Amino acid sequence: MSIANVLLVDDERPFVETMSKRLTKRDLEITTAFGGKEGLDKLDAQPNLEVVILDVKMPEMDGIETLKRIKSRFPLVEVIMLTGHATVETGIEGMKLGAYDYLMKPCDIDVLLGKVGEAAAKKRGHEEKIIEARMKEITSRRA
Amino acid sequence: MKILPKNRAYMNTKRIDTPFYQSFSRRMVLILIFVSFTPMVLVSGIILDEFRVSYREKIYAHLAELVLKHKQNIDTFLDEKMGDIRFITASFTFEELSDDIFLEKVLEDLRREDATVFEDLGIINEQGRQVSYAGPYQLERADYSNAEWFQRAIETPYYISEVFMGLRGKPHFIVSVRGRHEGKYWLLRSTIDFVSFNSLVENLRIGRTGFALILNREGEFQTQSVFKAVDGDERMLYQLIKKGERRPNGIYILERTMDTGQENIYVGAFLKDEDWLLIYQQDVDDAFSDLRRAQGIAVLIILMGGLAIVVTALILSKKMVRQVAELDQEKEMMNEQIIETGKLASVGELAAGVAHEINNPVAIMVEEAGWIEDLLEEEDLRESENLSEFLRALNQIHIQGKRCKEITHKLLSFARKTDSRVHEIDLNELVEEVVGLSAQQARYNNVEIRVDLQEPLPPMRMSPTELQQVLLNLINNALYAMDGRGGVIDVVTRRKEDHVLIEVSDTGPGIPEANLGRIFDPFFTTKPVGKGSGLGLSICYGIIKKMDGDIDVRSMVGEGTTFTVQVPIQPDRIDTLEPRTEPEPVAEFSSTD
Numbered sequence: 001m002s003i004a005n006v007l008l009v010d011d012e013r014p015f016v017e018t019m020s021k022r023l024t025k026r027d028l029e030i031t032t033a034f035g036g037k038e039g040l041d042k043l044d045a046q047p048n049l050e051v052v053i054l055d056v057k058m059p060e061m062d063g064i065e066t067l068k069r070i071k072s073r074f075p076l077v078e079v080i081m082l083t084g085h086a087t088v089e090t091g092i093e094g095m096k097l098g099a100y101d102y103l104m105k106p107c108d109i110d111v112l113l114g115k116v117g118e119a120a121a122k123k124r125g126h127e128e129k130i131i132e133a134r135m136k137e138i139t140s141r142r143a
Numbered sequence: 144m145k146i147l148p149k150n151r152a153y154m155n156t157k158r159i160d161t162p163f164y165q166s167f168s169r170r171m172v173l174i175l176i177f178v179s180f181t182p183m184v185l186v187s188g189i190i191l192d193e194f195r196v197s198y199r200e201k202i203y204a205h206l207a208e209l210v211l212k213h214k215q216n217i218d219t220f221l222d223e224k225m226g227d228i229r230f231i232t233a234s235f236t237f238e239e240l241s242d243d244i245f246l247e248k249v250l251e252d253l254r255r256e257d258a259t260v261f262e263d264l265g266i267i268n269e270q271g272r273q274v275s276y277a278g279p280y281q282l283e284r285a286d287y288s289n290a291e292w293f294q295r296a297i298e299t300p301y302y303i304s305e306v307f308m309g310l311r312g313k314p315h316f317i318v319s320v321r322g323r324h325e326g327k328y329w330l331l332r333s334t335i336d337f338v339s340f341n342s343l344v345e346n347l348r349i350g351r352t353g354f355a356l357i358l359n360r361e362g363e364f365q366t367q368s369v370f371k372a373v374d375g376d377e378r379m380l381y382q383l384i385k386k387g388e389r390r391p392n393g394i395y396i397l398e399r400t401m402d403t404g405q406e407n408i409y410v411g412a413f414l415k416d417e418d419w420l421l422i423y424q425q426d427v428d429d430a431f432s433d434l435r436r437a438q439g440i441a442v443l444i445i446l447m448g449g450l451a452i453v454v455t456a457l458i459l460s461k462k463m464v465r466q467v468a469e470l471d472q473e474k475e476m477m478n479e480q481i482i483e484t485g486k487l488a489s490v491g492e493l494a495a496g497v498a499h500e501i502n503n504p505v506a507i508m509v510e511e512a513g514w515i516e517d518l519l520e521e522e523d524l525r526e527s528e529n530l531s532e533f534l535r536a537l538n539q540i541h542i543q544g545k546r547c548k549e550i551t552h553k554l555l556s557f558a559r560k561t562d563s564r565v566h567e568i569d570l571n572e573l574v575e576e577v578v579g580l581s582a583q584q585a586r587y588n589n590v591e592i593r594v595d596l597q598e599p600l601p602p603m604r605m606s607p608t609e610l611q612q613v614l615l616n617l618i619n620n621a622l623y624a625m626d627g628r629g630g631v632i633d634v635v636t637r638r639k640e641d642h643v644l645i646e647v648s649d650t651g652p653g654i655p656e657a658n659l660g661r662i663f664d665p666f667f668t669t670k671p672v673g674k675g676s677g678l679g680l681s682i683c684y685g686i687i688k689k690m691d692g693d694i695d696v697r698s699m700v701g702e703g704t705t706f707t708v709q710v711p712i713q714p715d716r717i718d719t720l721e722p723r724t725e726p727e728p729v730a731e732f733s734s735t736d
Binding site: 012014015018019021022025084104105106107109 | 510
């Protein structure tokens with residue numbers, strides 16, 4: 001099993017392609033999208049996606065907007081923001097909106113890998129807690 | 144920018160000497176002088192001229208009156224004497240008068256009235272022989288037939304002669320009346336005492352040089368002149384006077400410049416049917432001495448006033464030009480500052496754009512390099528002899544990519560500033576914090592950081608992050624300056640009136656004069672390529688200026704450099720800056736310049 005199911009969203013096609021190759025090589029399951037809308041569609045289509053790596057600056061729907069929608073529709077999916085330097089503050093804003101972390105471009109592949117791992121673990125932790133809570137609910141109802 | 148104060152002062156003094164200010168000053172002096180002089184000269188000139196005209200008129204009238212009076216005196220004198228002689232002629236017969244003793248008696252009678260005037264009396268027959276004589280001289284039987292006066296006198300009933308020496312060798316003149324006896328003319332003549340006649344004229348003396356004399360038609364003196372040595376021109380006076388200005392009472396006035404340059408005024412009146420001319424002569428300077436004195440005083444006042452005006456105009460215009468120059472200077476400096484601020488702002492925008500545009504491609508390049516690295520690990524290229532070269536090249540791409548990243552970071556922090564939220568802070572605490580941060584690095588560089596803080600400092604309202612950035616920059620620069628050699632950094636805080644001073648001094652090599660003016664300019668750096676962006680001090684400058692503060696540098700080559708940051712203690716003022724500071728995240732410090 002892969003470390004995590006990751007959706008990589010960025011409008012820079014070469015960046016997405018290379019990054020996905022490198023991350024796949026490091027045992028990540030990568031799905032790619034070249035815009036916010038496409039990313040949301042992919043999330044709809046593949047419920048097993050755990051972590052989204054999201055570029056902040058994109059045409060049409062930008063990272064922050066995409067983040068808001070992701071968080072409202074898929075609250076458990078963790079998002080790691082990738083920012084150019086001019087958008088450090090948008091990274092911070094993203095974290096306020098529920099992003100897991102933010103990284104600056106160009107980022108070290110190992111750092112990114114680490115963050116993705118942590119995010120996936122957190123997501124899984126959350127899911128487990130939810131399952132536990134449900135189980136408790138069911139058991140308590142029975143009792 | 145408020146740096147290089149010495150240089151500015153030097154420029155300031157030099158400024159006034161430029162052609163622009165010189166001509167400005169000249170124009171102002173000329174206008175001031177012109178405006179002040181014109182009314183002064185006009186008023187005093189007109190008044191002086193009016194005064195001169197009326198004064199001259201007064202002097203003329205006075206002199207004319209005087210001369211007229213004397214003329215009347217002389218006329219009266221001559222008439223009187225003539226009257227006396229005529230009376231004698233009418234009262235006595237030729238026979239009676241021919242008797243010497245009788246004549247003596249008559250003379251005595253005459254003298255009883257007027258002691259000295261009549262010197263003698265004599266009766267002369269038609270042939271010119273003196274028939275009888277009474278007087279002090281032995282002139283009985285004298286023969287006058289050839290005398291000029293006799294020939295004239297015998298022709299007319301009454302005659303007054305010119306002054307002549309005659310037989311007695313003394314100047315005198317004769318008054319004669321013609322009588323008729325047995326169909327033959329005879330003359331009663333009397334010699335008039337010259338001294339008493341002369342005194343009539345001699346008494347007419349005014350001032351130093353005014354005197355009177357009588358001339359006959361030929362220009363011969365009829366009285367003794369006080370100034371005997373009159374030049375030849377005097378003889379022409381009789382003719383000249385007639386050409387002079389004639390006044391209603393028969394007085395002539397003439398002004399004439401002598402060959403010697405001396406100006407004389409002549410007042411003349413004719414006597415004895417224009418035979419004689421009573422003439423009064425006076426030096427013009429003497430006659431108008433009062434006027435001359437008034438003119439002198441006026442000229443003196445004008446000169447002194449003029450001098451005062453010129454001096455005042457010079458001083459005033461110099462002062463004003465200096466003030467204008469100073470204002471211009473200030474204006475220029477303000478313009479410079481505005482340009483500087485604008486430059487910083489536009490550089491910031493440009494930097495932000497460039498950084499962002501460069502970032503993405505660099506990210507892609509780095510990723511691609513990473514991908515190649517990944518591939519190299521698993522392929523059979525592992526055995527390739529060039530593997531180490533590949534790896535080195537890829538590593539180099541990574542390093543250079545990071546360098547690009549650092550540069551764009553700097554550019555961005557320059558453009559976006561940092562966290563500019565304002566807090567109330569203890570400056571000393573902040574300084575110690577920053578010094579603590581730098582301590583480790585300082586130890587590596589063998590540098591001692593000494594801190595001298597003034598306690599207590601008033602709490603300041605400012606952005607701590609920004610001030611941290613400034614201090615860190617300054618300390619890092621100082622460390623860099625003393626690279627490897629070791630030394631001391633002094634960080635000092637002081638309160639100075641309504642400012643707090645923070646000084647960061649190093650014992651490094653100092654900054655050359657040529658660079659001193661440019662160190663706050665964006666992208667100016669002396670570090671080798673790749674080591675510095677040239678933005679550190681420029682950022683500091685921007686931050687401190689935003690705080691309404693000032694940053695200044697003094698440097699001596701070989702001795703060290705001191706940066707002085709001045710921040711105002713004005714909490715209210717800083718509060719008003721708040722709207723500009725939207726919440727911003729803490730970006731990385733641009734740690735070195």
